[in-house]
Amino acid sequence: MEKETDFKGLFRLFTRSIFISMIGMIFPFLYILFPSMYVVESVKEGIIKVMATLIAVVFLIGAILGPMEAIIIFTIFGPFILIFHYMISTNRSVAATILATSLIFFTSIMVLFFAFGINSEVLNSRETINAITSFYTNIAKDAGLSQGDLTAFSQSAEIYYKGFLQIFPSILIILSVVTSYITYTTAGRTLLSKGKFIMQPSSLEFLKFPREIILLSLATLAIFALAGDYFGTSGEIFTLNLMNLLYFMLFVAGISVLKFFMTRFAFKSFLQFLLIGLCLAISTLQIFVMIIGALDQIINFRKIN
Template identity: 25%
Template sequence: MEFKDQEKYMELGKLGLFGVVLGFLGYTFFGILYIFFPMLFMESSVKNGILSTMGVMLGVSVIIGLAFNMLAGLSLFFVFAPMVLAFHYMVTSKRGFMATLILMAVVLILSSVSLQMGLTPLGTVNLEEISEELIQSQIDGVGENLTGLEASRLEENLRLINEMSIKLIPGMFFIFILFTVYLNYVMAGRRLLRHGILINQPPIFSNLQLPRISILVFGIIIGVILLLQNSGMEIYEVIYLNSLLVFGLLFFVNGLALVSNLLGRLKMPNFIKTFIFLGLVFFIPAGAVVVILGLLDTLVVFRKIRIKRE
């Protein structure tokens, strides 16, 4: 019993050390590394227990806060701790991977938005002013070498791009959340497997398929958008654009998985697969076809179609 306790304390000590190192690298060099922060504690919550893991996570956040910025350090805990708790609950309850991913995504969205609203209330952020300053700085950077007409066209194009970018912020945020949750879930699962602990994992990419309810959700959102449009509410455009962005990407990934499955069943060489995937990703008309295939694949299970090879 004492040996197990010692081993557990050593594991928690290494967890704290890795967490501090990752926090240091994320704060000083590569902020993107923070998306891997919860993975360490998700793995530990299953191996070492949720209470001790949460204690180490809080301690790591405080150390990072004392070393750099207390608000930044504690923000890591308040944003990612609920996600770790959701992961631990779903895994120990032996729930399916899709339900686990959805709950983790919802929890991470709520914690991130709550923290952001607490730090910067919505009324204090003037997006139009920020956009105007950004446009002006971009024009000043290249405006000296342009004629009046060219500068006017540049300003018009920049204004359109910035306006569209602002409208798509919710969709891009949601996609980033999905990517973060999926990446941490898969990595935590792989690390647990190395220690002989098996949890429900997403299938390999070629067997990945969106549930049929996704097309129902998409249809409901389109119906809501049409109602808002008929009611004269301008917010329908923002919802429409973000829905197209999110579901377009989901159906695109689903379509790529379907293509990967079909190519695998045809036993295509890897270099041909790579060439086809590059074409599907970078050739826009082909990408549109993949989106349609991905959408149809939520209704018709193409993977069940048998392919006869002579």
């Protein structure tokens, strides 16, 4: 017997999607909530009904905000939701699901870049650099900086922008993994509250990266350091991105350890979020957290295998 369609649930999905899409134009971080809603409904109602809802949302967004926004939303989240549903419905492992969905998310963003003609030459062009520095210099000018300070600020903005471009690949990888993890955990917890269970990642306090990944990253960095200038500029950029990924893994490991002990000693949720927020915002605390993450690889504070 065919399951009865939950039209109310699909309508809620539709309206929430429109709301997030509209508000997301001002606060882009809200888009992190977008895919988990569809993953939840795809498990409950099936992928065909959910994708039909997404297409309806995209058409309405195209009519309201323009076709560009509609194309971006569908290109990024359409394949992402599809692969998530496939991995969950076929009972793939948590690690395989995060790997596959992160790869799809990363690929979708790269496809958008190439489709809109955004490549390394465009990003590194003098025209783009001048546009970026002019934008931030105008903000600084409105803030009342003197001409001398504006010149120094413009030079600093260019240096930071070029540095950002060098580590941009690792930033995209981190964004993809974080989006996948948040979508997976949010969907899993939501389904569990509705009486449905799926395999899902561990909560943050029990999250642990395989030691082999950390060791392999360190070994690779050592090889590139010993090779010196053999790999040239591309080798330097690869090393920077690998270091950024290693710092990210150690930071997350450190945060997981702190979250574990804060939960163990019954810290209030607000206080936990406040402390984690401070660790994200203050560079000195970031280094401290990474040291904890590195020590956890050796000592295993939480006794997790």
